[in-house]
Amino acid sequence: MPVTIKSEREIALMREAGRILASVHDELGKAIRPGMSTLDVDRLGEKLIREHGCVPSFKNYCGYPASICVSVNSEVVHGIPNRHRILRDGDIVSLDAGVIWKGYQSDAARTHAVGQASPEALRLIRVTRESFFCGIRQARAGNHLNDISAAIQAYAESFGYGVVRDLVGHGIGSHLHEDPEVPNFSRRKKGIRLTPGMTLAVEPMINAGTWQVRWLDDGWTVVTKDGSLSAHYENTILITDGDPEILSLTGESEGQP
Ligand code: MF3
Ligand code: CO
Numbered sequence: 387m388p389v390t391i392k393s394e395r396e397i398a399l400m401r402e403a404g405r406i407l408a409s410v411h412d413e414l415g416k417a418i419r420p421g422m423s424t425l426d427v428d429r430l431g432e433k434l435i436r437e438h439g440c441v442p443s444f445k446n447y448c449g450y451p452a453s454i455c456v457s458v459n460s461e462v463v464h465g466i467p468n469r470h471r472i473l474r475d476g477d478i479v480s481l482d483a484g485v486i487w488k489g490y491q492s493d494a495a496r497t498h499a500v501g502q503a504s505p506e507a508l509r510l511i512r513v514t515r516e517s518f519f520c521g522i523r524q525a526r527a528g529n530h531l532n533d534i535s536a537a538i539q540a541y542a543e544s545f546g547y548g549v550v551r552d553l554v555g556h557g558i559g560s561h562l563h564e565d566p567e568v569p570n571f572s573r574r575k576k577g578i579r580l581t582p583g584m585t586l587a588v589e590p591m592i593n594a595g596t597w598q599v600r601w602l603d604d605g606w607t608v609v610t611k612d613g614s615l616s617a618h619y620e621n622t623i624l625i626t627d628g629d630p631e632i633l634s635l636t637g638e639s640e641g642q643p
Pocket of ligand 1: 448
């Protein structure tokens, strides 16, 4: 599929979708506490998404059974919500959510500490978020896709962290996953030239230990191979004539880098 350039009308709808998704994440972040089950998180997330008039894009996507991916500690992404999986003080939890608003998608993820997490866990969360901002500093018209990827990798690896390779970011628009793929590591080839009107989901998945992952028998949950902690941070962005626009972030709880 070719990489699409969005029209002003499409961009306006993606801004609305992103604003709603940002507020859903802000609300979820405030709600997370020890004793909640991962299914409680999914139920709350789905309720918030529907209250805003959106459809949760993950629900039934390729058979995924929930609205929010809830991934705890060594789970990297795609954790399946479960009423028996209780969040404990000191855990870290990655929440990945997608919404559809009038036919247009937004996709974003945040990693939160549950109660009081260790300094090492908090550092992983912070560096993962910062790696996203390092990446999108390169997300400028005329640069190439690999400039984003290489910047994320260099920053995360400078802390000794592992950059997940088996999963990548993606173009987004009227479909959740569009071309191009957006790796968080350098593939050395320059990749496509970035052009105003492209919309991308940039989503570093960073492990405290090895970059290698494996899949659990549920067919979805991705975990670190060495059992180390993992964090995920994602936003839907728009390439412009100047700085990229982060569509799925509000100033409220977390402004800029
Ligand atoms: N946010 C994920 C992504 O970026 C999508 C989750 S897959 C689903 O690709 F099946 F859970 F929807
Ligand atoms: Co995504």
